[in-house]
Amino acid sequence: MRGRKWDQRLADWFEKHEPQGKWAWLGSTYEAFHTFTFVRKTVTRSGAHVRDAVDMKRSMFTVVLALLPALLFGMWNIGYQHFAANSQLSTLNSQLFDCWWFGFLRMLPMIVVSYVVGLAIEFAFAQVRHHEVNEGYLVTGLLIPMIVPVTTPLWQLALAVAFAVIIAKEAFGGTGMNFLNPALVARAFLFFAYPTNMSGDTVWIAHDLWGSDAITGATPLAALSAGADFSVFNSQYSVLDLLVGTIPGSTCETSFIAIAFGAMLLLFTGIASWRIMLGVFLGGGLMGLFFNLLPSLDAQLSTHIYLQLPFYYHWLLGGFAFGAVFMATDPVTAAQTRTGRWIYGLLVGAFAVLLRVCNPAYPEGMMLSILFMNCMAPLIDHCVIARNIKSRQSRLSRQSRTTRKEAHNG
């Protein structure tokens, strides 16, 4: 063994120390740690198997990679918003690094709490059920801290993670069996359980860790819901700000550009469905256009600020882009058929914009829209499949009729 690289020695160590006898109950935990980095030496000897390098671990890791641009930018934005609100930007040595470091220190505890709580529950369930530990939580655990306000108390985050993993996922049988996106369930839990920490205008900007009061800073969507004037709104948040993402919001949802990098990776590797992604943007845009048309029908409506908002603003505001790229495309909870994916995507986008415009109590409609369509996805698939079967049956009967006729004529 001497002279081999450390990683090979570690791999051998793993192979040699597979738990047996009285330790056999730890099998799934061992399996999880072993296959996290190494491929097992044993192979299946019977039956036909699909061989593909892109297994679940690989695809989950690709999603994590795709999340990195948004995560890194989100960290920077936490710092930037904090220092800008305190007018301390000019005192910093390096705006780029200091802002990022401040945000990193804020995000790190949230990510650690999310992973520790979530993985502890996943491992516990896997042991009890004698399943292998699944990689699904790798992505969910990172998504949850990325879609909540930076000021969310850690104990609330831990509760939300536990609720999402147990109720939305394990109760239905674990990874691949859940019908709701667990990360969004965690957010919905926080949204309904602790509304004062999830909305309003004091939760979006990180304040100093010890003492100091909350800093006021409304998200653009909240400003719109409150009925700000459109020209005032436009001077506050330019399209460039919205594209780059230097606005208050949930930690990593603000930057359209950073999310677009992630989207390109997901589409290039084929892990996310382009039909869903495109459908969401189209649905949201069409709904926005529809609301733009309303003032021409009824002059009274022309004062409503949302109706003056150009449709592409809906793509840039709030969690729309993040939800479209990383949440709606979740392969487990989305529709599975091709036509179904189009319908699903279009309706997610349309409902998100509808909620934003028509329900001032929920300034951000993306979360509820995706969760609602998660529930509807099986129904959509069922209808698409039933229709397909019906059309093929009628084609079959048409064909058999013509062949019979031909036989008769012949």
Place this chain on the structure above:
Amino acid sequence: MKISPLIKLPFSKQNPVTVQVLGICSCLAVTAQLKPAVVMALSVTVVVMFSNLIISLLRNTIPPRIRIIVQLVVVASLVVVVNQVLEAFVYDVSRQLSVYVGLIITNCIVMGRLEAFAMTHRPWESMLDGLGNGLGYAVILVILGIVRELFGSGTLWDYPVVERLGLYNIGYQNNGLFVMAPMALILVGVIIWIQRSADKDLQEKEK
């Protein structure tokens, strides 16, 4: 027929809420606080007990073709009595329960016991069956009431438990989700989950 299973079964293998999944509507509606939950549980127990007794006494004289309407008349009369008693003695709780006292008439547990048991059994057994089912329903309501009031409002029977423990000072907040009806449904689901994992007889056989 033996007496004890009539009382015992509704608590375990034949619980009207967690096994037969009846009476869910009122389970979600009245359990945000413990006090209305207890009052509701008692009211349903009384109604199901005495309607079982009365229908059992009448069972040989009721023409089968109109039995449902006869049962409804009996249940409705009892509910009116219960409602009057509640308004007389616990007026504020009666206001809180609002329509749900009247809706006991349509409670599936009551109708179910009348059809499935009282129509074919003797009065004493029927009354015990009603008592058992009422208490089986009551147990779930009380559990829900305790959990939801404690975590949703931080109180128990209006006593500010969380405040006395000083939890608010260290940053604890009440969970708004527990006050909402959806959380009651999730909690019923959790109770069913726990009961089924503990009781092998309730699990479906694997094919």
